[in-house]
Amino acid sequence: MGLRERKKAATREALVRAAVQLVLARGVEGVTVEAIADEAGVSPRTFHNYFPGKEEAIVAPLVDGVRELIDAVRARPADEPVWESLRHAVVELLQSVGHLEETLPLLHVIKDEPALLAWHMRGFAELQEELCAAVAERTGTDAKRDLYPRLMAGAVGLAIRVVLDLWTEGKTDTDITELFEDAFARLRAGLPTP
Known part of the structure; x- marks a missing residue:
């Protein structure tokens, strides 16, 4: 993978890890797209580049x-x-x-x-x-x-x-x-x- 693909993969992995950690800590109702994005250090718009929800x-x-x-x-x-x-x-x-x-x-x-x-x-x-x-x-x-x-x-x-x-x-x-x-x-x- 080139640098761009590696960065995209790293961002996606950070979003996934943040989503899993938050849902295990807070439950589904306590997790929002904004919270996942914030935990991963990206914007909600960036989140939506990877996942619809x-x-x-x-x-x-x-x-x-x-x-x-x-x-x-x-x-x-x-x-x-x-x-x-x-x-x-x-x-x-x-x-x-x-x-x-x-x-x-x-x-x-x-x-x-x-x-x-x-x-x-x-x-x-x-x-x-x-x-x-x-x-x-x-x-x-x-x-x-x-x-x-x-x-x-x-x-x-x-x-x-x-x-x-x-x-x-x-x-x-x-x-x-x-x-x-x-x-x-x-x-x-x-x-x-x-």
Whole structure:
């Protein structure tokens, strides 16, 4: 990236970090666009160059994580089986994320706030379409016409949601990476009865 792109990325990251810190400290109602912009050291107008509203900035870390996952899938070896590529991409993403302890309370806030949950699900649906396209590229199928890439993207999306739900609700003491490994192994095996 050139200097301009690096500055834009740094500004966006500052806005996202400010949004997350403020929502965790004040709750959704206590956060405004102006407060996020002020915390990040920019104007509200600059904020709107990056996000239409506070909700998008708050859920951005999760949406960005899914984008990183898609990029990681595309970077895997072309001859690797799709399930293996997806599994490796998820594990690599989890190992590179240094702020899982911040992600847990953010997920709780999102689940408790309908407006945030709606934005989160909307972003997730858009990114699931991108994952469908990535699977289609790897398998030589058509993302618009063929069932396989859509089923694969849907299954992966569901696995991600189920694992995150179990993890955030504290219904398991299993490590999140192990949960993902287990979910992908079960899906790959055709979901045999335990």
